[in-house]
Amino acid sequence: SCVHPDRPEPLDLHLGMFLPTLLNQATPEQMERFFTPAWNLRIIGTYAQTEMGHGTHLRGLETTATFDPSTQEFVLHSPTISSIKWWPGGLGKTSNHAIVLAQLHTQGRCHGLHAFIVPIRDMDTHVPLPGVVVGDIGPKFGFSEVDNGFLKLEHVRIPLDNMLMKFAKVEPDGTYVKPPSAKLTYGMVFIRSMIVGQSALALAKSCTIAIRYSAVRHQSELRPGEPEPQILNYQTQQHKLFPVLAAAYAFTFVGQYMKDTYRRISGDIHAGDYSQLPELHALSAGLKAFTTWAANAAIEVCRMSCGGHGYSRSSALPDIYVEFTPTCTYEGENTVMMLQTASRYLVKSYRQASVGQRLQGSVSYLSEAAAQRLRPRPVSGGAAPLSTQDLLSLVHLYQRRAASLVELAAKSIQQELQRGRSQEEAWNHSSIDLVRASDAHCHFVVVKLFVDKLEQVDDAAVKAVLSTLALLYALKGLADNSGDFLQAGLLTVPQATRVSARIKELLEELRPDAVALVDAFDLNDRKLNSVLGRYDGNVYEHLYEWARQSPLNATEVHESFHKYLKPLRSRL
Ligand SMILES: CCCCC/C=C\C/C=C\C/C=C\C=C\C(=O)SCCNC(=O)CCNC(=O)[C@H](O)C(C)(C)COP(=O)(O)OP(=O)(O)OC[C@H]1O[C@@H](n2cnc3c(N)ncnc32)[C@H](O)[C@@H]1OP(=O)(O)O
Numbered sequence: 001s002c003v004h005p006d007r008p009e010p011l012d013l014h015l016g017m018f019l020p021t022l023l024n025q026a027t028p029e030q031m032e033r034f035f036t037p038a039w040n041l042r043i044i045g046t047y048a049q050t051e052m053g054h055g056t057h058l059r060g061l062e063t064t065a066t067f068d069p070s071t072q073e074f075v076l077h078s079p080t081i082s083s084i085k086w087w088p089g090g091l092g093k094t095s096n097h098a099i100v101l102a103q104l105h106t107q108g109r110c111h112g113l114h115a116f117i118v119p120i121r122d123m124d125t126h127v128p129l130p131g132v133v134v135g136d137i138g139p140k141f142g143f144s145e146v147d148n149g150f151l152k153l154e155h156v157r158i159p160l161d162n163m164l165m166k167f168a169k170v171e172p173d174g175t176y177v178k179p180p181s182a183k184l185t186y187g188m189v190f191i192r193s194m195i196v197g198q199s200a201l202a203l204a205k206s207c208t209i210a211i212r213y214s215a216v217r218h219q220s221e222l223r224p225g226e227p228e229p230q231i232l233n234y235q236t237q238q239h240k241l242f243p244v245l246a247a248a249y250a251f252t253f254v255g256q257y258m259k260d261t262y263r264r265i266s267g268d269i270h271a272g273d274y275s276q277l278p279e280l281h282a283l284s285a286g287l288k289a290f291t292t293w294a295a296n297a298a299i300e301v302c303r304m305s306c307g308g309h310g311y312s313r314s315s316a317l318p319d320i321y322v323e324f325t326p327t328c329t330y331e332g333e334n335t336v337m338m339l340q341t342a343s344r345y346l347v348k349s350y351r352q353a354s355v356g357q358r359l360q361g362s363v364s365y366l367s368e369a370a371a372q373r374l375r376p377r378p379v380s381g382g383a384a385p386l387s388t389q390d391l392l393s394l395v396h397l398y399q400r401r402a403a404s405l406v407e408l409a410a411k412s413i414q415q416e417l418q419r420g421r422s423q424e425e426a427w428n429h430s431s432i433d434l435v436r437a438s439d440a441h442c443h444f445v446v447v448k449l450f451v452d453k454l455e456q457v458d459d460a461a462v463k464a465v466l467s468t469l470a471l472l473y474a475l476k477g478l479a480d481n482s483g484d485f486l487q488a489g490l491l492t493v494p495q496a497t498r499v500s501a502r503i504k505e506l507l508e509e510l511r512p513d514a515v516a517l518v519d520a521f522d523l524n525d526r527k528l529n530s531v532l533g534r535y536d537g538n539v540y541e542h543l544y545e546w547a548r549q550s551p552l553n554a555t556e557v558h559e560s561f562h563k564y565l566k567p568l569r570s571r572l
């Protein structure tokens with residue numbers, strides 16, 4: 001990042017996971033011994049959890065850490081080819097330490113996954129230590145700046161005090177002391193919470209580039225005989241880009257909320273109050289999946305809306321995509337995260353609400369829905385009147401859609417059980433519904449947070465344009481998911497038609513402010529690194545200059561002419 005901020009780099013894992021894991025799971029003595037040198041880059045670490053055979057299924061990880069009381073050491077070992085640690089960033093060539101997640105064995109019993117600090121390279125020569133086989137996993141889709149690596153441990157011995165023991169402990173005689181909560185050793189909640197903000201940044205960069213370029217690009221004919229219009233004047237171009245702009249603002253507010261919530265709840269956890277950990281896990285897992293999936297798709301929309309020049313690396317959009325897309329996989333594969341939110345939180349909350357429990361936090365609406373189910377349904381049974389102007393009524397609509405889909409998933413599980421399926425099979429045969437329920441829950445949270453944020457805006461003009469963006473975000477989501485709302489009886493076909501018409505009006509309303517709204521992200525040219533997204537709009541001259549710098553243009557006649565073309569001609 002000394003060359004360019006935001007590009008992935010080998011130290012990302014050291015900064016983004018190694019240090020935070022020490023902060024969350026090291027004892028004060030371990031902080032002294034490891035954090036200080038790690039902060040000064042004497043120790044450079046990574047977070048080695050995933051193995052060749054397992055990434056999602058943590059309980060299936062095979063690396064072992066066996067306590068040897070005779071020497072007061074743990075023996076770290078990779079017992080199978082599939083147990084080789086695979087993927088950790090900075091592992092291949094950069095790190096000299098790793099936090100290794102391994103199955104802890106002591107006094108003949110396995111106590112599950114725990115974290116161990118394992119030196120892997122000599123601190124002075126950087127040569128791999130005895131018993132350590134380490135290297136890079138080879139070229140990837142992107143992330144070429146990062147040495148994602150493999151690590152094979154052959155009976156490597158580390159001191160007892162290298163197990164991160166803030167929560168769980170192993171006594172010198174090998175006695176295992178349980179953590180106050182088994183959930184504390186999972187980790188990853190911090191980085192998932194941070195990724196929500198990364199989704200917002202990726203969206204802000206992409207729509208800044210695409211909207212600025214769409215304001216300077218003139219193409220085709222809108223009215224015969226008139227000059228070629230800005231492509232931003234085409235309704236289809238607005239329909240592609242303005243919802244992305246709205247999502248960029250929405251996710252910025254959600255990212256701030258996620259950071260604040262993480263800070264608040266992790267403070268409670270450090271004070272010994274674990275009661276909010278399930279909400280934090282469910283929210284961070286769900287919003288990480290929801291925002292990265294949405295941003296991943298939107299970056300491609302922005303690239304394609306720039307035509308051929310969008311495909312050029314000069315636009316920066318290919319790099320933004322290649323660097324962002326693994327967020328849908330790492331830190332918890334998105335489908336699995338959505339299932340976590342649904343199975344470990346939403347369905348559990350639905351069942352609690354169904355027996356009259358008053359729920360708090362982001363699922364409090366499920367209590368309302370449960371109470372609603374007990375009240376007699378209105379005879380009409382039809383959808384409530386729809387306002388395409390009133391944001392609060394739209395928030396309520398999203399809330400009811402989420403409640404409906406959570407109920408649908410819970411009932412699906414019930415029906416599968418009644419068909420005689422086992423618990424596990426019943427859940428698996430309802431997993432499509434579970435993912436839909438999580439998606440709808442997260443969508444409601446995003447819409448609600450966007451509207452809540454407007455209450456904090458004092459400037460009338462800013463509030464007006466943000467309200468227009470919030471309306472567009474909510475109505476576009478309603479149109480894109482109209483099946484859910486129709487199926488839940490929350491929308492009629494005439495209302496869906498009105499929504500489409502209102503979206504067109506909002507696109508027109510936003511057109512005059514579109515460039516100002518992306519300028520407001522205040523992403524300077526160095527951060528954007530995009531010829532198409534330049535603040536001065538001077539695209540063509542800089543595009544030509546950028547091409548001229550291409551290494552292929554270092555010589556007028558490329559050596560390939562003499563090496564291949566000319567000899568080929570002589571043989572024809
Ligand atoms: C600083 C800004 C960032 C800039 C960038 C910096 C760095 C770059 C960072 C990242 C990119 C590069 C690196 C990427 C790193 C990685 O990818 S690290 C590896 C990530 N791997 C995963 O996330 C694994 C995903 N799998 C799992 O989490 C578990 O297998 C899963 C939860 C899916 C299932 O585990 P299992 O043991 O089967 O649990 P259960 O489903 O049975 O649940 C048991 C209970 O535990 C609760 N729980 C589960 N996970 C957590 C958690 N993380 N936190 C808290 N609680 C958790 C769950 O709710 C259950 O609770 P109940 O029993 O229901 O009460």
Ligand SMILES: Cc1cc2nc3c(=O)[nH]c(=O)nc-3n(C[C@H](O)[C@H](O)[C@H](O)COP(=O)(O)OP(=O)(O)OC[C@H]3O[C@@H](n4cnc5c(N)ncnc54)[C@H](O)[C@@H]3O)c2cc1C
Nearest residue numbers: 047048049050054055056087088089326329330331333335
């Ligand atoms: C760029 C990059 C950087 C990474 N950096 C690190 C790192 O620094 N440290 C580290 O430890 N790891 C790292 N990883 C690994 C990453 O965490 C894993 O790839 C991720 O957790 C997914 O696990 P997996 O690859 O085993 O995929 P799998 O879990 O095998 O997923 C494959 C498919 O199976 C599906 N699936 C799996 N389980 C279930 C289920 N229970 N229900 C339904 N469907 C399921 C998934 O949805 C997916 O479609 C990195 C990965 C990438 C791409």
